[in-house]
Amino acid sequence: MKSNNLNKIINKKFRLVIGLLSGTSVDAVDAVLLKITGSGINSKIKILGFTTQPIPNDIRLAIFRNSNSRTGKIDEICRLNVILGALFSDAVLKLLRKYKLNSRDIDLIGSHGQTIHHLPGRESFLGYKVKSTMQIGDPSIIANLTGITTVGDFRIADCAFDGGGAPLVPYLDYILFTHNSKNRALLNIGGISNITILPAGASKEEVFAFDTGPGNMIIDGLTYHLFRKGYDKGAVFAKKGKVNLELFNYLLEDKIYSTSPPKSTGREHYGMEFQKKLLKKAKEINKYDIVRTVTEFTAFTIYYNYKNFIEPKDKISELIISGGGSENPVIMKSLRNYFKGIKVRKMNDHGITSKNKEAVLFAVLANECISGNPANMRSVSGSTKDAILGKICLCCHSRESGNLYFKSLKR
Ligand SMILES: Nc1ncnc2c1ncn2[C@@H]1O[C@H](COP(=O)(O)OP(=O)(O)O)[C@@H](O)[C@H]1O
Ligand SMILES: [Mg+2]
Incomplete structure (x- = not known):
């Protein structure tokens, strides 16, 4: 693909875009294919396909380890940036294979990357105060391995203007789900839970959104520790237990969920350190009761x-839930x-389901970037200015979907 193909993509009336996401749960790479016509508030989307590819457990654990400032190692992060790029590329190639397409059929990929660290506060470092966030699984690796122009690294532009780079999903919520007469809330329960409030007929400035606190992150961590399972499928463990009040009261002391918004959180807060302390408190408690208690806490x-x-x-009349x-x-x-x-109710609108929603967001954000539309929401991220989100990575080879890369790296 030649770089002047970028002009072609920019000038198209509609685009075929793949959205890629691995969230804070680090459970799987979700890949969604959609047709997007127009942009901004006039975007029309049609979902055409979806796949999800589990993340191997050793990679998942390496991401957890490297998200923690005490156990993270810069050489591992440097390598993971490429390894995850290959993993994300394979998710795209598998999606193409599933729908009998090849890279030339697709205009764009929008990839979130894997958050490795998220520091939305302004604590002083060397006397400097900035908000920052870092995603790895480089989009230029994805562009070159898939043969598809890739937009990635959406969050960091917001940090240029003192924003926290999060949350991003309210943009999608705003353009697709604002209702004329109903106040709606959209809740996504991923590793972290975040909520968007869309007052009836809201303007962009009236949208209100923040992270509420944990989603599945504590449940997943403790389920792995106690049962060596990646997550509590069907809540089978939680169902066998009951709430332990002492542990619940200990959890209520957490400062993040009870802080008033705006707020944004992640693995830095609810990850390994938090879970270790919790397990220390819960030493005498039945395993099932522990899982039940943290599930009810969420x-x-x-x-x-x-x-x-x-x-x-804003009293809401509808709560629409997505995420695992x-x-x-x-x-x-x-x-x-x-x-x-x-x-x-569970999300199931315009072909967007509770499973594919966040991946759809990154396809839409890629479309916004290429259209030159600012997609950060100052009212939710705290940034002082609008910003065009994302970095555009070009490539020079097209690819057939036959060759996968990730496994071939194990040599
Ligand atoms: N069948 C299920 N039963 C219970 N929990 C589930 C189930 N399917 C998914 N989950 C939970 O959802 C998580 C993945 O949610 P997801 O929306 O992909 O989050 P993220 O965006 O952080 O990756 C899993 O780690 C698990 O905790
Ligand atoms: Mg996930």
């Missing part, structure tokens, strides 16, 4: 945030109990 923190920081301003946490029946039952009188 649901509670979501409701706490609604009750204290949202309802007083919507597959956890204990979380869902608990949320339905807390949100009595409000319609609680």
Whole structure:
């Protein structure tokens, strides 16, 4: 592909775009294929395909280790940047294979990358105060291995203007889900939970969004520690236990979920250190009760945030849930109990489901970048200016979907 193909892509009326996501759960690479017509508030999307590729456990653990400032190693991060680029490329090639397409059929990839560190606060470092965030799995590796122009690294542009680079999903929520007469909340339960409030007929400035606290991150961590399973599938472990009040009260002392927004959090807070302390407290407690308690804590923190920081301003009539946490029946039952009188449902709109939603976001953000539209939301990220998000990576070879790369790196 020659770089003047970029002009072609820019001038197209519609584009075929692949969105790639690996979130803070580090469970899988989700790849979605969509047709996007127009851009901004006029974007029309059609979902054409989806695959999800599990992340090998050794890579998952390496990401956890390297997300932690005490155990992270710069040489491992340097290598993971390329290894994950290859892993993400394979997810694209598998998607192409599944739908019998090749790289020439696709205009763009939008890739989130893997968050390795997220520092949305302004603590002083050498006397400098900046907000920063870092995603790896380089988009230039993806462009070159897939033969498709790739836009990646969306978050960092927001940090140029003192934003935290997060959350990004409210942009998608705003352009696709704002309702004329209903106040809606969109909740995504990934590794972390985040909520977007869309008052009826909201303008971009009226959208309100923040991380509420943990999603599946604590549940996954403890399930791995206690049962050597990556996550509590179908909440089978949580269902066998009951809430331990002492442990629940200990969790209530957490400062992030109870802080008023704007706020954004991640593995730096709810990751290994947090989980180790929690396990120390829970030494005498039945394993199933531990998992039940942290599962109920996740649901509670979501409701706490609604009750204290949202309802007083905007009473919602509909809560639309996406992310892997919507597959956890204990979380869902608990949320339905807390949100009595409000319609609680799983996302399933315009072909967007609870599984593909966040990957759709990165396809849409790639489309916004190429269209020259700022896609950060100052009202939610705290940045002082609009910014065009993403870095565009070009390539010179097209690829057939036959050759996969990730496994071939193991030599
Ligand atoms: N069937 C299920 N039962 C219980 N939990 C599930 C199920 N499917 C997914 N999850 C949870 O969702 C997580 C993945 O959610 P996801 O939305 O992909 O998060 P992220 O965006 O952080 O990757 C898994 O790690 C797991 O905790
Ligand atoms: Mg995931």
